[in-house]
Amino acid sequence: MIGLRFFLGIAALPVLGWPAVRWLAPEAERTARLAIAAAAGAVLLCGEMFAASLLGLDWNAPLLLAPIAVLWVIGAAAGREKSSGQSARAGAAAVLALAVSAAGVGLVAFAAATGRSTATDFLLFWGPQAQDFAQTRRIDIAFLAAPANYYMHPDYPPELPCLDAWAMLVAGRFAWGAALLELPLFLALSAAAFWGFARRALGSRPAAEWTALLVLLLGYCLTVSMSAGAAEPLLLFFEVVALAALVFGGSGALGAAALALAGCALTKVEGLAFSLFVSAAFCADRRRGGSIGRCLALLALPAAGVALVWVFFCARHGLLDIYRGGGRLHPEYFGIVLRELPAAGRYEAGYLPWLVVGTALAAGLRRGLELRAGLVAILFFLFTVYVYLHMSVEPTQWIAWSASRLLLTPLTALFFAAAGAAKPFSPWGERT
Amino acid sequence: MAALAAAQLAFLAARGPLRLEAPRTVYSNGHPAQRAAEPYLLFLREVRGIVPAGATVRIRAARSAENSVPAFYMAIGLLPEQRVASSLPELRAPGEADFVACYGGECAEPGYREARRLAGGTLYERIH
Numbered sequence: 001m002i003g004l005r006f007f008l009g010i011a012a013l014p015v016l017g018w019p020a021v022r023w024l025a026p027e028a029e030r031t032a033r034l035a036i037a038a039a040a041g042a043v044l045l046c047g048e049m050f051a052a053s054l055l056g057l058d059w060n061a062p063l064l065l066a067p068i069a070v071l072w073v074i075g076a077a078a079g080r081e082k083s084s085g086q087s088a089r090a091g092a093a094a095v096l097a098l099a100v101s102a103a104g105v106g107l108v109a110f111a112a113a114t115g116r117s118t119a120t121d122f123l124l125f126w127g128p129q130a131q132d133f134a135q136t137r138r139i140d141i142a143f144l145a146a147p148a149n150y151y152m153h154p155d156y157p158p159e160l161p162c163l164d165a166w167a168m169l170v171a172g173r174f175a176w177g178a179a180l181l182e183l184p185l186f187l188a189l190s191a192a193a194f195w196g197f198a199r200r201a202l203g204s205r206p207a208a209e210w211t212a213l214l215v216l217l218l219g220y221c222l223t224v225s226m227s228a229g230a231a232e233p234l235l236l237f238f239e240v241v242a243l244a245a246l247v248f249g250g251s252g253a254l255g256a257a258a259l260a261l262a263g264c265a266l267t268k269v270e271g272l273a274f275s276l277f278v279s280a281a282f283c284a285d286r287r288r289g290g291s292i293g294r295c296l297a298l299l300a301l302p303a304a305g306v307a308l309v310w311v312f313f314c315a316r317h318g319l320l321d322i323y324r325g326g327g328r329l330h331p332e333y334f335g336i337v338l339r340e341l342p343a344a345g346r347y348e349a350g351y352l353p354w355l356v357v358g359t360a361l362a363a364g365l366r367r368g369l370e371l372r373a374g375l376v377a378i379l380f381f382l383f384t385v386y387v388y389l390h391m392s393v394e395p396t397q398w399i400a401w402s403a404s405r406l407l408l409t410p411l412t413a414l415f416f417a418a419a420g421a422a423k424p425f426s427p428w429g430e431r432t
Numbered sequence: 433m434a435a436l437a438a439a440q441l442a443f444l445a446a447r448g449p450l451r452l453e454a455p456r457t458v459y460s461n462g463h464p465a466q467r468a469a470e471p472y473l474l475f476l477r478e479v480r481g482i483v484p485a486g487a488t489v490r491i492r493a494a495r496s497a498e499n500s501v502p503a504f505y506m507a508i509g510l511l512p513e514q515r516v517a518s519s520l521p522e523l524r525a526p527g528e529a530d531f532v533a534c535y536g537g538e539c540a541e542p543g544y545r546e547a548r549r550l551a552g553g554t555l556y557e558r559i560h
Binding site for chain 2: 107180212229356
């Protein structure tokens with residue numbers, strides 16, 4: 001029962017964030033709304049928990065649920081939402097592809113539930129941090145600042161520990177096994193986001209097929225890169241929401257994209273880099289309409305803002321470590337990075353995920369690839385190289401530990417570069 | 433798509449029997465390096481059941497090479513009701529621990545007496 005309650009605490013995110021959808025993406029499809037609501041619930045909850053810690057208030061369910069209840073009331077007072085419009089019924093082929101997606105999520109759930117994809121870091125710091133936060137009912141500065149806990153990364157962003165702490169408050173105890181199931185949950189929500197946004201742009205059947213491919217691709221990579229219990233499933237979920245909203249969602253989905261980018265910045269250090277790259281790549285495109293400055297401000301400011309607040313918080317309490325940056329460039333590591341990074345990208349299947357995405361990209365060349373997503377992939381890959389070239393220690397081991405998960409972001413962006421090319425029509429008329 | 437599904441199935445099969453049952457620990461069907469930590473996680477579970485809540489327990493290994501930062505951090509996570517101290521000199525907290533949990537054998541210390549033999553090691557308590 002503890003495990004079930006813990007899981008339900010996380011699975012309830014769409015309920016918590018549902019009222020925000022009307023402002024973030026009022027015209028989105030139902031499944032996209034579900035994913036946006038989950039993203040909003042996650043960001044809202046973490047924001048509340050962070051704010052309560054800043055104010056010295058102990059976390060408890062009434063405190064955390066009260067602002068959400070207010071949002072529900074405001075949403076109800078605003079009346080019924082604008083209809084999201086009716087999509088064409090999914091045909092048999094689309095239903096079959098969606099069944100493949102469901103089966104893919106099922107395989108990942110099996111992998112996670114049986115401990116086949118557990119992240120080593122889950123037991124080393126993600127879980128212990130969350131558990132301590134829930135026990136102390138705040139972002140525990142003393143715990144993070146303890147010299148003995150230095151290797152738990154005191155300034156890693158708080159989104160995942162806060163969510164797991166919330167689930168522990170719901171369950172009464174930290175449920176290690178149930179926390180692993182966040183991997184299939186966030187994968188399913190990623191699929192919902194993609195399907196919901198892509199369906200109108202691509203049509204039911206192609207959207208369902210791309211969704212199935214996304215689930216199998218990310219599901220496999222997240223499993224073999226041992227991500228269950230770590231922040232990557234959540235980070236990728238935010239990334240997929242942002243990219244799906246921007247590639248397929250039109251200007252009405254900018255709010256959802258901005259929220260998801262803020263979620264990225266709250267989840268991992270590299271999430272901020274991703275958010276800035278996405279903001280730059282998509283705002284430079286004039287096809288979206290509106291000024292570049294306004295678009296950039298809308299997309300980048302929430303992510304940069306939450307990251308800045310977190311960094312100031314860490315600086316004030318002497319927790320700054322990774323965000324301090326300033327590592328020296330080590331050109332002598334270049335050969336190591338060149339050798340080890342491709343090795344980490346094999347995903348135990350001879351580069352199969354890259355071959356799949358490469359094939360999709362080649363097929364999309366004729367139609368014109370979604371170059372903005374491709375640019376994000378390139379920028380993030382260069383960022384990854386930059387990070388490893390600035391390590392204070394020889395990076396071979398670090399690359400072996402982390403690169404397979406870091407490379408998931410450019411892989412996902414390349415997937416969108418290919419999927420975006422397949423757009424046969426767009427109801428928003430921004431691209432044909 | 434079929435290739436990805438096949439790779440996924442092959443990976444799942446390689447990590448253990450394809451039965452839907454909860455593993456003994458979250459590492460039990462994981463990477464070989466994670467599986468090697470399974471006895472230690474089970475030892476911590478034993479310790480959690482014996483050491484009273486609020487007591488300080490210092491974790492150490494009979495083979496000193498096995499004292500490590502990761503072992504200490506796993507103990508912090510899996511002993512949430514207890515206060516966990518490390519045996520590593522660089523992480524050692526001031527003051528004496530109420531208990532010493534020795535993984536993988538015996539490690540008698542002055543000022544402590546054996547409290548319990550465990551499947552995965554020995555538990556010592558401080559002599560008052």
